[in-house]
Amino acid sequence: MGIFTKNIETFDDLFLHQLQDLYYAENKITKKLPGMIAKATNRDLVAGLKAHLEETKGHVERLEQIFKKLGKKPESTDCPAIDGIIKEADEVSGEIADKEVLDAAIIASAQAVEHYEITKYGTLISWAYSLGHDAVIGLLVATLKEEEAADKKLTAVAEDKGVNRKAAS
Amino acid sequence: MGIFTKNIETFDDLFLHQLQDLYYAENKITKKLPGMIAKATNRDLVAGLKAHLEETKGHVERLEQIFKKLGKKPESTDCPAIDGIIKEADEVSGEIADKEVLDAAIIASAQAVEHYEITKYGTLISWAYSLGHDAVIGLLVATLKEEEAADKKLTAVAEDKGVNRKAAS
Numbered sequence: 001m002g003i004f005t006k007n008i009e010t011f012d013d014l015f016l017h018q019l020q021d022l023y024y025a026e027n028k029i030t031k032k033l034p035g036m037i038a039k040a041t042n043r044d045l046v047a048g049l050k051a052h053l054e055e056t057k058g059h060v061e062r063l064e065q066i067f068k069k070l071g072k073k074p075e076s077t078d079c080p081a082i083d084g085i086i087k088e089a090d091e092v093s094g095e096i097a098d099k100e101v102l103d104a105a106i107i108a109s110a111q112a113v114e115h116y117e118i119t120k121y122g123t124l125i126s127w128a129y130s131l132g133h134d135a136v137i138g139l140l141v142a143t144l145k146e147e148e149a150a151d152k153k154l155t156a157v158a159e160d161k162g163v164n165r166k167a168a169s
Numbered sequence: 170m171g172i173f174t175k176n177i178e179t180f181d182d183l184f185l186h187q188l189q190d191l192y193y194a195e196n197k198i199t200k201k202l203p204g205m206i207a208k209a210t211n212r213d214l215v216a217g218l219k220a221h222l223e224e225t226k227g228h229v230e231r232l233e234q235i236f237k238k239l240g241k242k243p244e245s246t247d248c249p250a251i252d253g254i255i256k257e258a259d260e261v262s263g264e265i266a267d268k269e270v271l272d273a274a275i276i277a278s279a280q281a282v283e284h285y286e287i288t289k290y291g292t293l294i295s296w297a298y299s300l301g302h303d304a305v306i307g308l309l310v311a312t313l314k315e316e317e318a319a320d321k322k323l324t325a326v327a328e329d330k331g332v333n334r335k336a337a338s
Contacts, residue, residue, distance in 0.1 A: 009267065010270065013270075080253040080260065081250075085249075091247075095177045101178075104296070108288075108292040111288045115287060116281065118284060119281050119320075120277075120281070123280065127273070127333060130333035151288075
């Protein structure tokens with residue numbers, strides 16, 4: 001539990017809480033992605049998820065740099081949202097036997113994760129401007145751009161690399 | 170529980186499962202938005218959430234039309250993702266006493282909900298094309314556009330209508 005999880009008094013506390021929430025989420029994603037990669041079949045999907053696993057490790061490091069720039073220790077707080085998104089991914093994939101349908105489901109689940117991160121980094125950037133935390137904006141923007149690119153790449157794998165077509169055949 | 174929750178055999182089963190997931194999510198959101206509206210202070214935020222509550226009721230109706238067009242009965246399936254996103258919204262808002270900081274947190278939570286819906290409708294549209302469910306694409310696109318517009322409006326309320334500025338002051 002993060003130090004502010006029981007008492008968010010100021011906007012700065014809320015900002016720190018959301019950083020801790022994302023720190024939990026990014027760490028959790030680094031632990032879950034290998035399992036998704038192991039279940040995936042399509043070559044482009046596997047390559048895309050592997051590349052994103054490496055990026056995600058970089059996102060954890062960027063968050064650690066941000067905590068440091070703010071004079072805070074990196075800490076996590078519970079994040080029921082990412083837990084729920086991952087629980088749903090596990091439940092759906094556990095119900096699918098067909099490899100090609102499973103690839104389509106994995107892409108949908110990975111995009112739900114990406115969108116959660118996109119909205120949270122977007123919020124943090126907006127809040128950082130208002131709070132004058134100019135020193136961390138560049139780091140947050142760098143990660144946001146990678147999340148957005150990962151989401152677009154997953155759409156391309158689904159639509160242009162045969163995943164949806166094979167699932168439907 | 171939806172009829173396919175224990176056994177997704179085909180891509181069409183997966184499509185139906187995701188429709189049932191969104192039907193659960195949209196219904197849940199219509200139940201949660203009044204509480205968020207009651208907690209919000211900023212006039213533009215309250216107006217935006219009220220307008221989106223009415224839109225969300227329309228999204229439920231559109232999903233019912235989609236089930237009908239597919240020859241299926243409207244049913245829900247569990248959606249741990251939206252449950253988690255809403256649990257997180259409740260937990261964070263429960264820790265904030267300051268009304269202006271709370272407005273900023275409500276916007277962030279509402280945008281997390283929007284992004285979940287944006288990714289899910291995006292996926293359903295992509296799958297509907299692959300499956301040849303042309304008759305339902307227009308309805309899905311209409312809702313997606315409203316979710317994207319709601320997300321942008323929330324950003325505008327945060328950044329241009331004083332919510333972030335007041336939270337930071």
